[in-house]
Amino acid sequence: MKKVKKAVIPVAGFGTRFLPATKSTPKEMMPLIDKPIIHYIVEEAINSGIETIIFVTGRHKRAIEDYFDYYPELEQVLLKTGKEEEVEIIRNISNMAEFVYIRQKEQLGLGHAVLTAKSLVGDEPFAVLLGDEIIKSDVPGIRQLIDIYYKFGKSVIGTMEVKREDVNKYGIVDGKEITEGIILVDKLVEKPSIEEAPSTKAIIGRYVLTPNIFEALEETPIGKGGELQLTDGLAKLREKEVIYAKNIDGFRHDTGNKVGYIEAIIDFALGRDDIKDSVKNIILQKCKEIEQS
Numbered sequence: 550m551k552k553v554k555k556a557v558i559p560v561a562g563f564g565t566r567f568l569p570a571t572k573s574t575p576k577e578m579m580p581l582i583d584k585p586i587i588h589y590i591v592e593e594a595i596n597s598g599i600e601t602i603i604f605v606t607g608r609h610k611r612a613i614e615d616y617f618d619y620y621p622e623l624e625q626v627l628l629k630t631g632k633e634e635e636v637e638i639i640r641n642i643s644n645m646a647e648f649v650y651i652r653q654k655e656q657l658g659l660g661h662a663v664l665t666a667k668s669l670v671g672d673e674p675f676a677v678l679l680g681d682e683i684i685k686s687d688v689p690g691i692r693q694l695i696d697i698y699y700k701f702g703k704s705v706i707g708t709m710e711v712k713r714e715d716v717n718k719y720g721i722v723d724g725k726e727i728t729e730g731i732i733l734v735d736k737l738v739e740k741p742s743i744e745e746a747p748s749t750k751a752i753i754g755r756y757v758l759t760p761n762i763f764e765a766l767e768e769t770p771i772g773k774g775g776e777l778q779l780t781d782g783l784a785k786l787r788e789k790e791v792i793y794a795k796n797i798d799g800f801r802h803d804t805g806n807k808v809g810y811i812e813a814i815i816d817f818a819l820g821r822d823d824i825k826d827s828v829k830n831i832i833l834q835k836c837k838e839i840e841q842s
């Protein structure tokens with residue numbers, strides 16, 4: 550069985566929910582403490598055995614390319630002031646993996662973004678990680694799906710249970726549980742209404758896909774929002790081969806909305822030995838002030 554060595558990370562979106570911050574800064578570059586969100590996503594992929602990261606970018610995303618490149622001028626300045634540790638930190642970022650970039654010239658949906666990477670992926674299974682979601686877990690989120698891929702050799706979708714009133718924000722899947730926590734998918738619907746939703750099992754931004762997804766996407770009609778939806782492409786793929794889904798173990802931070810982003814910052818700050826006590830005191834103090842007001 551071929552190894553899962555490549556990951557596609559679509560990063561062409563405008564990030565309109567964070568305007569004006571995202572007018573000139575890609576949303577993926579917004580920091581969680583001192584690392585941009587995209588750094589955590591790339592780390593998850595690398596800690597799962599991925600060697601090549603394929604970014605599907607847009608014309609306003611140059612900062613991502615610069616972030617994963619060397620920066621000799623900065624290294625020189627740091628070296629002159631004896632900051633060897635910082636040099637190591639910024640250099641290691643570029644050495645984490647092989648980074649490849651392809652432009653999605655028009656924003657025609659997630660399915661279209663994945664299809665844009667077709668020639669770079671080739672005839673291999675690959676991972677897809679969406680940049681809005683950070684999964685905090687013992688075993689990296691995408692690794693959990695790759696492990697299932699190695700068992701069955703078919704596509705695997707990462708899911709989580711959501712409240713019924715939230716089904717219209719996600720792709721929803723349903724199917725039969727074949728072993729604990731793993732289902733054989735028989736239905737996939739992109740952002741259904743509460744009435745249409747076959748279950749409350751929502752697709753989160755992690756997938757391991759066979760290369761047959763590309764042909765399926767090419768045959769998929771334009772879907773919700775006038776976009777080529779990956780969920781619809783998966784429904785097409787399922788007509789030809791089986792697909793599995795697994796609830797990912799861990800906590801999913803949705804950094805694509807303001808409250809989720811703040812929650813992620815607090816959670817990561819409280820996990821850091823260097824700042825957790827100060828941050829905890831600030832939160833406690835703020836809570837006290839709210840109670841007294």
Ligand code: G1P
Nearest residue numbers: 659718719720751752753754780
């Ligand atoms: C995309 C997918 C959807 C999935 C979601 C996870 O939607 O189309 O199926 O559930 O990501 O975050 P988006 O959030 O980009 O609208």
